[in-house]
Structures are given as C-alpha cells and as structure tokens.
Amino acid sequence: MRIRRSFLILIALPLIGGIVFGAYVLRWLSVLLLSVITLAYLFGEELRIAYPSMHRKEVGERKDEVERVTKIIEKAKESPVSRSILEEQIIEIYMTLSDNQAETYRKLHEEPNEAILLIRKEGNFLENLEKALNVVEVDIDEGGRG
Known part of the structure; x- marks a missing residue:
C-alpha cells in the first residue's frame, strides 16, 4: 500500500504544481531542478570516475x-x-x-x-x-x- 500512495503523491505533485503555478512556471522549475541534479551528478560522480587514483599507478611503477x-x-x-x-x-x-x-x-x-x-x-x-x-x-x- 505504501508504494502506491507514494507513487500517487509523486504523480500528483507536478499536476498540482501545473494547476497552481501554470505550465510555464512548472517548465522553468523542472529545468532548474534537472540542472541541479545534472550538476550534482557531474561534479559528484563523474569527476571520481574521470580521475583515477594516482596511488595505484605509483605503486605499480615502484614495483x-x-x-x-x-x-x-x-x-x-x-x-x-x-x-x-x-x-x-x-x-x-x-x-x-x-x-x-x-x-x-x-x-x-x-x-x-x-x-x-x-x-x-x-x-x-x-x-x-x-x-x-x-x-x-x-x-x-x-x-x-x-
């Protein structure tokens, strides 16, 4: 039951926001939210993958x-x-x-x-x-x- 209620709430939030704020404001809020999520992903996850630890490389060279x-x-x-x-x-x-x-x-x-x-x-x-x-x-x- 919980899953269905939380799922309905997630669906209802954008609908209520669209009715209260209007479609134009809702689009801009969605853009801002997606931008924040994208920045968090890029600077949080992507940078750790792009720059591997130099420690492993140095140990290999010493060996x-x-x-x-x-x-x-x-x-x-x-x-x-x-x-x-x-x-x-x-x-x-x-x-x-x-x-x-x-x-x-x-x-x-x-x-x-x-x-x-x-x-x-x-x-x-x-x-x-x-x-x-x-x-x-x-x-x-x-x-x-x-």
Missing part, C-alpha cells in the same frame, strides 16, 4: 622499478654490462647530491671513488655491492659530494 633493479643485480653476478649499469646508478646518486652534476659525472668517470671501485672489484659481487652501498650511505649521511 616495476624494484623488479628491474632485482633483475639487473641478478645478471650483474656474471655480466659486466649489468655491473656498468649499477655503476651508472651509483654515479646518478652522487650527481643528485651534487650542485654541478656534469662535473660530478665527469669526475667520477675519470677518478672513481671508493663505492665505484668496490663495484668494479673482482670477487663476490654481492658482498662488493653491499660494501659499495654502505659507502654511498655514509656519503649521503655526511652530505658528501663524491
């Missing part, structure tokens, strides 16, 4: 980067090319710390610091990489520039 570096480290055990890629990554860290990045890049290629020498050193690569990263960490903590 891809970690996987890429992991593969490079695994290959660097035997491949000199992968070792040179890791060496360049360490140089980029020092370049980021430096005010003059071009000079730091050139200087580290001409006169490698302790971290780069450890990467180039023969022997157990993973131990050398760990020692090199410890040297980089100390340089970052001290604010060293390479």
Whole structure:
C-alpha cells in the first residue's frame, strides 16, 4: 500500500504544481531542478570516475622499478654490462647530491671513488655491492659530494 500512495503523491505533485503555478512556471522549475541534479551528478560522480587514483599507478611503477633493479643485480653476478649499469646508478646518486652534476659525472668517470671501485672489484659481487652501498650511505649521511 505504501508504494502506491507514494507513487500517487509523486504523480500528483507536478499536476498540482501545473494547476497552481501554470505550465510555464512548472517548465522553468523542472529545468532548474534537472540542472541541479545534472550538476550534482557531474561534479559528484563523474569527476571520481574521470580521475583515477594516482596511488595505484605509483605503486605499480615502484614495483616495476624494484623488479628491474632485482633483475639487473641478478645478471650483474656474471655480466659486466649489468655491473656498468649499477655503476651508472651509483654515479646518478652522487650527481643528485651534487650542485654541478656534469662535473660530478665527469669526475667520477675519470677518478672513481671508493663505492665505484668496490663495484668494479673482482670477487663476490654481492658482498662488493653491499660494501659499495654502505659507502654511498655514509656519503649521503655526511652530505658528501663524491
């Protein structure tokens, strides 16, 4: 019974409004009401759909980067090319710390610091990489520039 009564009330409101206010006023009230509903929909629902969360994308990019570096480290055990890629990554860290990045890049290629020498050193690569990263960490903590 409730559904029928509420349905009748919904039908009766525009009819009563048309009789009391006239058809012209009722049309303008309908236009205003539909405009408000459309604006609420556009700014409420549509914007959430149009702009997906950037957090998910960033997590995916970080995951891809970690996987890429992991593969490079695994290959660097035997491949000199992968070792040179890791060496360049360490140089980029020092370049980021430096005010003059071009000079730091050139200087580290001409006169490698302790971290780069450890990467180039023969022997157990993973131990050398760990020692090199410890040297980089100390340089970052001290604010060293390479």
